[in-house]
Amino acid sequence: MRVGLFIPCYVDQFFPSAGMATVELLENHGCDVAFPEAQTCCGQPMANAGCSGDAAAAARHFVDTFSGYDYVVSPSGSCVAMVKHQYPKIVGNAASSVVSKTYEICEFLLDVVKVTQLQASCSKLVAIQMACHGTRELRLATGSERPALPTFSKPRQLLEMVDGMQLVELQRPDECCGFGGLFSIDEVDVSCAMGDDKLSDFQQARAELVVSTDMSCLMHLGGLSSRQDRGLKFAHIAEVLNGDWA
């Protein structure tokens, strides 16, 4: 199967290791990965600012770039949710050639590749930062709001395949970190208060390493943590599913 890899714009520029881990993870599980160089951004920053007309240009470009692949996979639940939930509203039928075949990396590994074991190890205490769009739009896990439904978590299921994995439990397992794209700038005070609470939750659980399906949460949380010398480490989930963390 030919997999078109979509690397979010900020991951391309600032978190190349998360992108490379995604490539290796897919290749190690037999996927024929291609990174179309023409790709740019899913358009979410513009759509969330209320400028869906400006987002439409980026969305159409995404559709043109990726419609020829069997699957489109991305290490970002938020960008994938943008494609699956917002593209049909923004570019209409044009979106249909990508919507049903675009996957976040965890759901792709479990639901399409059907991964049952991984070559990875970790000796750190790990907390999962459940990114909101992954949880509540892609349904990568049962959200805490829906306790009457059967419990599952795709990121957790994969992390549990890592040798030596010790996951810690948070008091608020899927509370938003406060990033929210431009919200992190527009509402800087609330955004940072939310992030600080999240860091405290990681620390009361004695986590050493925080992993997430989205680097955007980690950019915000990591930025707060580093400013306050909290001593936490942050990594994209692909880096842990494909690495040895001593």
Place this chain on the structure above:
Amino acid sequence: MKHPEAAAGFVADSAKSSWHDQALWGVRTKRDAAVSAIPEWEELREQGARIKAWSLAHLDDLLVQFEAQCQQNGIVVHWAADGPEHNRIVHGILAKHRVKKLVKSKSMLTEECGLNEHLEAQGMEVIDTDLGERIVQLRHEPPSHIVLPAIHLQKEEIAETFHKTMGTPADMTDETELTRAARKDLRERFLQAEAGVTGVNFAVADKGIVVVCTNEGNADLGAGLPRLHIACMGIEKIIPKFDHLSVFTRLLARSATGQPITVYTSHFHKPKPGGEMHVVIVDNGRSALLGRKDFRRSLGCIRCGACMNTCPIYRRSGGHSYMATVPGPIGSTLAPSKDPKTHDSLPFASTLCGSCTDVCPVKIDLHQQLLAWRGELVKMGYGDRKKIRSMKLAGKVLSSPTLYKLAGIGARIALRGPRFVLPSEAKKWLTNRDLPPVPAESFRARYRRHQK
């Protein structure tokens, strides 16, 4: 003032903001526990959502049916197109009965219409009888939450208010003692009142009855003691059949406070012997909202407050930061339909985390509505113009591979250089946060090497 500035004021007192967050998270936790005890919860939400959708689609017929049934039961029905007409009608009924003192149970509709101010200006005394509402009334503040109106206040602040207004001892800060003091004061006022005004939780079309849910029994005393009962409702409170009521009473209290049902769920069928009962049905912008397909589902709201309790922004910024009758996610989608200019920052006071949508007992797509409002507001010419201009530029750059590559190189160079050349957005980020270390190579550069 816009939401970010108002929120900053509340967040600045980090101890209080954190206490507020914990208090409401506690309510959310109780709601989760109540929900997990109902295996069919998600089906119940679906039923609630469908009944509301059907009711809104047949609102015209249902309202007429409701009016006819009420009249048959001896209830007088009034229609008000807007807030001022509602206030005139209520005042007219009270004036006809020479009412000077009245008691009122919680009603967000009368809050929205400014009924208290209107009646007080005409020389009437209005006493709010819900404990939380009474507290904020004594402080001349609006409620900060629709179910827990005084949730922004700590008991010491309430003790001070009671000391100043009711003469309780200054050091009396015990919750039970404060509640007893308020109850004693309110009992007198119930006995003196010549009329009782209540809100309406559900108006049952096929029976012509109104259902009022409280935990304190204050609506029952207010409606039961005086001869005159006036119930005020928005047009969207209609449900088609009595058989549908249990779906909502099961959803409402569990979502609001985690109780299986409100302590008092009272059905008002007809006036008491020798008394009068009036129902005032108010539009005040609701039929206009019904005409907006992206937003009409917000009219299904049963005012449980669950979206406030779960909202991580509301919990930290407090209800007053919204500067709207109804705060939180539902308020942020309702308010712009009334006055987009004043409330243009509210749909942006969200990370679009979606928690509100998933707790809503009638499945209103709240975070999708907030996103849709952002687009509407930009189209209407509101919102931050500078940001909109930068989005236009971003749209151009991010749809062109060449411009995108150049911008990426530019950003990585700029972030390595001196901070003063950065745009104001980056500076705002940097007030409390570091930026990630800039890597030597972008992903695409590394990928090219990987391929070789």
